[in-house]
Amino acid sequence: MTAGAIYPSLKDRVVFITGGGSGIGASIVEHFCAQGSKVAFVDIADEPSRELVRSIQAKGDPAPVFIPCDLKDIEALRSAIQRTVDDLGPITVLVNNAAHDERHSFESVTPDYWDERMATNLRHQFFAAQAVYPHMKGAGGGAIVNMGSVSWVIGQGGMPAYTTAKSAIAGLTRSLARDFGEANIRVNCVLPGWIMTERQKTKWLTPEGEEELLRRQCVKRQLQPAELARVVLFFASDDSSACTNQNYIADGGWV
Template sequence: MTGPLNGRSALVTGATGGLGSAIARRLAADGATVALAHLDDGQAATDLATHITESGGTAVPLAADLRDAEAVRTLCHQAHDRLGPIDLLISNAGAYPRHPWSEMTPTHWDDALATNLTSHYFLAHELTPSMTAADWGRIITIGSVLATAGRHDLAGYISAKAGLEGLTRTLARELGPAGITANCVAPGSIRVPAEDTVVDDPEAMTARQLARQCVQRRGRPADVAAAVAFLATDDAGFITGQTLRVDGGWILG
């Protein structure tokens, strides 16, 4: 495939989820070769790699527990061995654990931060030396508008996502002189199949969400993928340290 990312190699984490798979497909369509990182969803990762390959792109599935620093190191080495130096880190993987504040334990807190914040540190720290050597790189983290809005039962998740925005801004400061940009894409309410397993009444939830938004439709994974794809290009080379909300105008200001 040829496109604005031709010649670039990307590592997309959480690649088998609704957002991750859309991002991986879009980057491949734009010319990037893609490493599809997943935790324990090998068949879905293989199917996605096959879809991308049959569409003319290049993708390889790789498994890793991103909460483990050594596993992340191995993942990054494998991605390099298969695709060459990684130019684009799309740090998307995360989890959405719900615990009422009164029931939240230190273990719940630690797990939420390990999955939704510390893992992103491991990945960026492992990949930035090669980006620095190349004088070019893109780090794109996937946050959440809930870092601004807040919501009950999600103290660990939201605290981690707010921390992720801070980490991203710090990376922009630290790595800008090396030609590396760092930005966060913060989705709003995006319609993914997993929603049906955690929402009792999806239609009522959608009605409540549309009342919050300016754009009167649910967000789609492709909306997030388009924002990521733009930030990955040379055209976005003067944009860094930013949080781009893809939320239909839910959170303004």
């Protein structure tokens, strides 16, 4: 993790992060812990998540709380949020990060697969926001950062259920920002470009794909998870107090 700005407003703030066990999510967890936040995260992958906790402890930063959770199970998500409140205090930052960008052809999609993709990539974002709302309202306000994707903006093919879910997050963000604003809760969405997590490099990156990336991005290099985590920190902090109802693209200038 590279050094970045320190946000005093994030120290001791209770932060709940979905999909925090690996990739961009793990970097977000690390960055909030380095800010001195009280962090809880959920993930379906047990061992990588526990290893992340150990690695953060080894660096001397406050250790996050890992709660195993399949986000398709909304009651389990609600339980994890309540456990976080009981153990750490009212949640005032929510990062809706969890997603799964499995490729699929339009011919292969069945109604059951479509519903599973919506549950994996979209549905939990709404129900997490719904669950944290009373805690943020009671605390006098908060910040929600939803993670979208530029895949739908650029019209990427080969995964229509994923891009549909991610495009819906833009609308969800604007709706919740309006509904939550009176409680001093800000809601923004960050749309990452192609961020080079281990999953991306292992599963999807090809020489042809990297050539296209470097041709289309204004910044001629691979973007790293820490660069997205620092954007999330900004929108979670009081430094972005005037920012809500926005969809912010962080893609190195691809779009």
